[in-house]
Amino acid sequence: MPTIARELADLAALIADPGRALILSRLMDGRAQTAGELALVAGVTPQTASWHLGRLVQHALLKVERRGPRRLYRLATPLVAQVLEGMMTVAVTGPQATRPPARIDAAMRQARTCYDHLAGELGVALADALREREYLVLDQEVGGLTEAGTAFLGSFGIDLRPSSRHRRVLCRPCLDWSERRPHLAGRAGAALAELAFQRDWIRRRPQGRSVEITDTGLDAFRSLFGVRI
Amino acid sequence: MPTIARELADLAALIADPGRALILSRLMDGRAQTAGELALVAGVTPQTASWHLGRLVQHALLKVERRGPRRLYRLATPLVAQVLEGMMTVAVTGPQATRPPARIDAAMRQARTCYDHLAGELGVALADALREREYLVLDQEVGGLTEAGTAFLGSFGIDLRPSSRHRRVLCRPCLDWSERRPHLAGRAGAALAELAFQRDWIRRRPQGRSVEITDTGLDAFRSLFGVRI
DNA sequence: TGAACATTTCGATCCTGATCGAAACGTTGC
DNA sequence: GCAACGTTTCGATCAGGATCGAAATGTTCA
Known part of the structure; x- marks a missing residue:
């Protein structure tokens, strides 16, 4: 057997x-x-x-x-990506003493896509900023949007009202291997990433899955979301 | 680098x-x-x-x-267990056609511990039963106890009232690799497993992490929780 | 201090699997 | 149908790591 x-x-x-x-x-x-x-x-x-x-x-x-x-x-499947991301977290949170995580993949650490949402410093900073304004509740294991958060994202044309059509969870934390803190995943995270690409706040780099933050993007993240980066 | x-x-x-x-x-x-x-x-x-x-x-x-x-x-760390559990899920949900999951680890599939909570048929059936009585809301990515659920578990001496002392999340879904559906993890899942061991509803088998459901356990799960197994 | 026991270190052997060159396959476009 | 291109299959080679016997280490107890 x-x-x-x-x-x-x-x-x-x-x-x-x-x-x-x-x-x-x-x-x-x-x-x-x-x-x-x-x-x-x-x-x-x-x-x-x-x-x-x-x-x-x-x-x-x-x-x-x-x-x-x-x-x-x-x-x-998305599950494969999720599990690989988890493995990466274990891989870098492991022998901290011997392998300084700061030296790993500088571009990836700054900003990258994690399947369909944003990760790295940018992803975590966005989650932090949303949390600070009480648009979002998020810890390592569960997450949820507040009514104000739903309205805020709605002002960008992101419709996250509960719907039976969508089986996918609105809001889920995803432990970030480089920052060791959760960023925003789920439907909300995916929609936010899509918005950022559409408005040219971020651009995919030719190879790899790290993304580049544009100047307008830096402005937008700071002024619209209150992100500190 | x-x-x-x-x-x-x-x-x-x-x-x-x-x-x-x-x-x-x-x-x-x-x-x-x-x-x-x-x-x-x-x-x-x-x-x-x-x-x-x-x-x-x-x-x-x-x-x-x-x-x-x-x-x-x-x-x-618990994170290691969580990631390994995720890997197992991917491992058995993979080539379904070639590897019938039904033939894997019969005892483990029936009931086992997953770090500190219950998994396998028993774990999933418990989660289902709690959900049916509207004590629990749980899907693949997020979970939460209702007030009635908190009271119900409280009647067994399990105190799950929100507390700043506990940093750990009350209730978290954990995708079960054998059942391919979520079971109950987090503080609530751990407390439930502890209760089951204390009342001799389940016993650890000498080797491995599968557990045996006692006769009184079967009664208890059926009559007290409405579990169908 | 010495015996008993659990565990680790060292050294040599063996085997699985990663690699690439060469060639075959399959699809597209003329 | 034929040429061009991307991809796969086959075959031979090579390396890294898993294994165990033998011996050393370390801890407890008398």
Whole structure:
């Protein structure tokens, strides 16, 4: 009989290869990439990357769709992203003494997407600012928008009124591995990130999932949200 | 510069060994075990287990305390347990077609502890029953007790009134890897599990973290909570 | 101090899995 | 149908880590 520990080990082995970890980390913004691009990300030849991608698809961490002669790979489910994010948190909160987290991925630490919402200093600062104005209640395990918060986000055209159409949770904390504090996830977090992209407050960097804060973005975050960055 | 992907891969490699996965899975009930016992669990010699345990402590997944000539190992933090539980969920929700989850760890699936609360069929059935009576609101991402629920648990001597002394969240969903639905975690879940042990509704099995439901327990869960198992 | 016991360290061996070159496959566009 | 391109399959090689025997360490108790 297969044991859960065995399943755990198999899954971990899948993530344990540096190339595959790079691929997974790259795909954690939820978008799709071609096999060739992912080979570059992983720093291996296309045939090696193909082997890795095959294993990741076989174990249902990734799903693949054919787009002409190319194949596009993306994370299979949001749950995968959530668990990987959790693993990253454990990875960097671990041996603090030996590995100063400050030296890890400077661009990623400043601002990045975490599947569909914002993370890093920016993500945590936004959550803090919303909390300070009492628009949001958020700790490490649960979160919720206040009525004032719903109205505030509504003023940006974000409709977060309770609805039976949406099965997805409005507001969820997501422990940030770089800041070690929760940022805003769930429908509210996703909508906020979408707004920021639409208004050009942030831009995706060409590679990786870190984002760049534009000058107008810095203004907006400070003046509209009261963010201190 | 170390990248987060590299940290992720290193952590995964740590969990990827079958012996270490068995050790971690065993320790997921939050209690401590000696090196010798863990060697038996992992199915390796004491010197091999010692090597594994050393690595797990070095990377801060475990912490160790000396008790006389023995050394007791336990999970370093609740976060570690939470992330491992998440990984298990991904591991079994993955290739559903190839690996029928029904065949995995029968005893564990029925009832087990998940760090400090109850999981498996029992854990999910308890959460369902509490939800049915409108004592509890719980979905995959957030949860909360109703006033009636707080009073109900209070009738068993469980004091869950909001208090500034307790930093820990009252009520949190924890996705159950075997049932694929949330069970009750947080302070409420821990208190409920403690109650069940104290009243001899459940007993820990000698090895592993699965628990046995006693006859009185079955009665109690059915008559007092309305659980259908 | 010495014996008993649990655990760790050292050293040598073995095996799984990552890698890439070469070649085959499949899709698109002419 | 053929050429071009992205991707995968096959095969051989190589390395890192898991394993255990032997011996050392450390702790308790008499």
